[in-house]
Amino acid sequence: xxxxxxxxxxxxxxxxxxxxxxxxxxxxxxxxxWYQQKPGQAPVLVIYGKNNRPSGIPxxxxxxxxxxxxxxxxxxxxxxxxxxxxxxxxxxxGNHLGVVFGGGTKLTVL
Amino acid sequence: xxxxxxxxxxxxxxxxxxxxxxxxxxxxxxSYDMHWVRQATGKGLxxxxxxxxxxxxxxxxxxxxxxxxxxxxxxxxxxxxMNSLRAGDxxxxxxxxxxxxxxxxxxxxVWGKGTTVTVSS
Numbered sequence: 001x002x003x004x005x006x007x008x009x010x011x012x013x014x015x016x017x018x019x020x021x022x023x024x025x026x027x028x029x030x031x032x033x034w035y036q037q038k039p040g041q042a043p044v045l046v047i048y049g050k051n052n053r054p055s056g057i058p059x060x061x062x063x064x065x066x067x068x069x070x071x072x073x074x075x076x077x078x079x080x081x082x083x084x085x086x087x088x089x090x091x092x093x094g095n096h097l098g099v100v101f102g103g104g105t106k107l108t109v110l
Numbered sequence: 111x112x113x114x115x116x117x118x119x120x121x122x123x124x125x126x127x128x129x130x131x132x133x134x135x136x137x138x139x140x141s142y143d144m145h146w147v148r149q150a151t152g153k154g155l156x157x158x159x160x161x162x163x164x165x166x167x168x169x170x171x172x173x174x175x176x177x178x179x180x181x182x183x184x185x186x187x188x189x190x191x192m193n194s195l196r197a198g199d200x201x202x203x204x205x206x207x208x209x210x211x212x213x214x215x216x217x218x219x220v221w222g223k224g225t226t227v228t229v230s231s
Contacts, residue, residue: 033157042154042204042224043147050219086155088216097143097160097168098181099216104154 004032004087011078011108013028020072020105027104030089032070034063042059043086047072061087074107112136112220114205119225126195126229132205132222134187140183143208145218147191148201148227158203159190173199195229202226 005025012018035043045054047063051067061074069074070089073080085105091098118130132144146158159179160168167179178191188205203225206218 023186029214031215033129038198042221043218044221045217045219048209048219049211049215054219088155088218090216093168094215095168097162097166099145099157099160101147101155101157 003091003100004089006085006087006102007107008103009106009108012074014077014079017073017075018077019106020074020085022072022089022102022106023068023090024089024100025068026066026092026100027070029070030090031065032063032089033063034070034072034074035086035088036081037084037086038082041088041095046085077107077109079109080092082107112207113154114207114220114222116203116205116222116225119203119227121228121230123197124196124229127191127193127228128195130190130192130203130205130225130227130228132190134186134188134207137207137220139181143210143216144179144181144188145206145208146179146188147198147201147206147218147221149224150198150200150201153201156201160208161188164222192227197229200227200229 034047036046037043050061087102091100115133115134145160147168161179176194180189207220
């Protein structure tokens with residue numbers, strides 16, 4: 001079982017705001033990173049650290065964290081944002097290489 | 111251009127072995143931790159293995175003792191030796207570059223396109 005928990009599916013109306021959450025004990029100590037994956041494609045990093053976007057990621061994507069929960073927010077969702085989203089962080093092993101992914105959230109833009 | 115290109119996937123019988131490769135270019139390969147991540151059809155991402163810049167390695171329980179990650183910095187290459195393969199190992203395997211940030215935080219900022227491994231008789 002995953003140490004990071006995500007809702008399996010979320011939907012949002014075009015142009016509206018949606019928040020995707022990720023829960024886990026490691027998030028009390030470490031930030032989550034977030035990845036977008038479209039069908040047949042490799043994952044793409046969209047948010048990392050406290051709230052950082054790689055070059056090329058639209059500013060409608062933002063991240064936040066509180067307690068054991070990390071959130072990815074899309075403000076003004078677009079049709080092209082329909083994808084699977086995964087959170088990722090350190091696992092609970094204490095090994096500096098150990099990581100874990102959330103189960104993923106399928107975002108549907110209506 | 112920073113790039114990772116996986117190769118070596120294919121069809122293998124249960125109990126067999128396969129060696130995946132990941133060719134890195136456009137960055138100083140030796141300076142980065144590297145990971146393998148897999149994804150079975152219709153399933154989520156699953157972390158498979160990691161190797162640090164010092165050559166230290168780590169695995170989840172699902173592959174520990176069967177998979178071995180290694181790197182050859184002189185060739186800018188990452189490898190995954192997979193032994194005793196099972197049907198459950200069937201997946202697309204991705205290599206990913208890791209950036210280690212402050213206070214133990216990190217992120218996977220570059221991913222390859224993946225190579226497909228099918229374990230079937």
